[in-house]
Structure formats: C-alpha cells, structure tokens
Amino acid sequence: MSGEPKPRTPPAWWFSDKTPPWHARLLARIYAGAVALRMRLLRMGVLRTHRLAVPVIVVGNVTVGGTGKTPLTIALVQRLRDAGFTPGVASRGYGRQDESTPAWVDADTAPELGGDEPVLIARRTGARVRVDRDRVAAGRALIQAGCDVILCDDGLQHYRLQRDIEIEVIDGQRRYGNGQLLPAGPLREPAERGARCDFRVLNGGEPGFGEWPMRLQHDLVQPMRGGRARPLASFAGQRVHAVAGIGHPQRFFEMLRTQGIGVVPHAFDDHHAYRAADFAFGSELPVLMTEKDAVKCSAFAKDWYFSVPIAAQLPEAFWVGLLSRLASIREPT
Known part of the structure; x- marks a missing residue:
C-alpha cells in the first residue's frame, strides 16, 4: 500500500562492489580513529572496566543489523539452565520508550516499556531479564536476583563490562559486506575483531574455519x-x-x-x-x-x-566446548 511505512535500507555500497562516496570514506576514517583511540584508552586503563562476581557471556556482532543474536541468546539460556545454571539476561532494551530508566522485564511487560527483544526472551525462557544502558549495573542487579551466569545480549562493544566468553554471530549471507567501517560499510569494528572472540557462530551459509553453523528451525x-x-x-x-x-x-x-x-x-x-x-x-x-x-x-x-x-540449532560439540570453557573460568591455577 502507498501508506505503508518504508523501512530504512542499508546504503547500496555496503553489500556490493560499489565504491562508497568520498564523504562516507572520510567519515569512516574519523570513526576508525575514534575506535582505535577508545581501544588504546581501555588498554591503558584510562577507561575503567568492571568485573562481575559471576561469569559473563557476551553475544554480539561486528556488523550493524540483525544476525540472529536473539535466537542464540534464547538457546543459551535454555542450555545453561539444563546444565544447572541460573542464567540472567542483560540488555539495553533498544527501542523502549524510556531507555534511560532501568527495568525488569517479564513475560507480561509491554514491549514499548521493555523492548521487543527482551520481552521475547522473557516469554520464551522465563529467565530474569534486566534492561539498562549500563550493562554493569544490569549484571549486578541480576546477581542480586540470584543469577549465577550473565548473558549480555548485543554487548560486544560494551567494554565497560568485562567478559569471560565472547560469542560473535555472523550473517551467513551478508557476512562483513564490503569490509569497511561505518558509514562506508556495515562494520562497527574492524573485521579482525571477530577473530578475537571465543566462539564464532554463522547464521546460515557454509561455515569457514573456526565457525560454528547455526540453523534456525521454523x-x-x-x-x-x-x-x-x-x-x-x-x-x-x-x-x-x-x-x-x-x-x-x-x-x-x-x-x-x-x-x-x-x-x-x-x-x-x-x-x-x-x-x-x-x-x-x-x-x-x-x-x-x-x-x-x-x-x-x-x-x-x-x-x-x-x-x-524460530529455534536456534547448533552442533552438540559447540555446547560441549562452551560448557567446558565456562567450567574452567576462574578455576584456581
């Protein structure tokens, strides 16, 4: 229909061989400098980071846009619970009416108050879900609520919160697009950032070396x-x-x-x-x-x-590796 809202689409050059316009390339260089400066300040300790008292698993992506993080987060909650953990989920709650106010989200929370993805996670899993721009504060609230492992949904770039396990989710069709940083390309960070993650999950497509295939069952x-x-x-x-x-x-x-x-x-x-x-x-x-x-x-x-x-399906070896890594965290050396 003519009155139907038209979604914003990525620039044509993000996922093609077209050359980005000069202004996008210029802004990408400025953005790259800001990313590099931030990482340097983190390494120097100028920007503080915080470790929680329980293991933290971060699920995220290097690119902008959906890659399948929410189905994977739901699967992680269910598998961790089966293994005897009490997982909690920390999320920003993007798109809710008041993103500045922390809130608990459950199955009955209105999506406009809790965010669509946190509400979906709460409904599907029954886990404690906390939305807060400050993931450190969200994690602490979840620990006080009895959670013994924190899943940080879409938190790969939220470096204030130290993490024990990082999981990158990759769109198997689009991958890293043209391989350039925003706004010249779809990357939030350089593509090599993904190689530093503990697990790399590929949503669709043929997995490469070091990638775990994820299939969405529907x-x-x-x-x-x-x-x-x-x-x-x-x-x-x-x-x-x-x-x-x-x-x-x-x-x-x-x-x-x-x-x-x-x-x-x-x-x-x-x-x-x-x-x-x-x-x-x-x-x-x-x-x-x-x-x-x-x-x-x-x-x-x-x-x-x-x-x-939809339900995320991953090889059993992925779960064995994840639980093994989780069991080894902070063991006495």
Missing part, C-alpha cells in the same frame, strides 16, 4: 489469538502477507518462499512500533510475522494473524 506457526500451533508447511501454495521489522527482513521472506509460500512482503524498520493501521493491506490473506514482531501486535491481532517462532 516448523510451526502460532495463531496470535490463541489456539493450537499448525505446521508452517500448511501454508504452502497459499499467498500470505509476510511482516518483518527486523535487521534483515529479506531473510524471513526468503525462508517462507523456500516453504512454497507465496509471499507478499511488508518490511518495516527494525524495532518498529506497530499500529493496527500498519496492517491495512487491503486483503484478508493470512498474516505471518516474526516472533519478535508478534510481541508488539497482540493487542490488535486478528484471527488470521500468525507468529512464526
């Missing part, structure tokens, strides 16, 4: 007005309105197409604050949306609106 869909889940494959041969307000909407649309579903795509900005008017598509085809989007649309969902949950 077998079922959940009616948003309640009722029994049904197979995603049951929509094969049908046309649907597909809604995605995530970092890389095309990934969701392509996943549906691989199931033989006729996709009418509707891409929105990441963390978009949905209104009922956004769904005035002009036809009552089934509406399929990502689970992250669905948490913000339950108040006005129709009978033909469906959420598509």
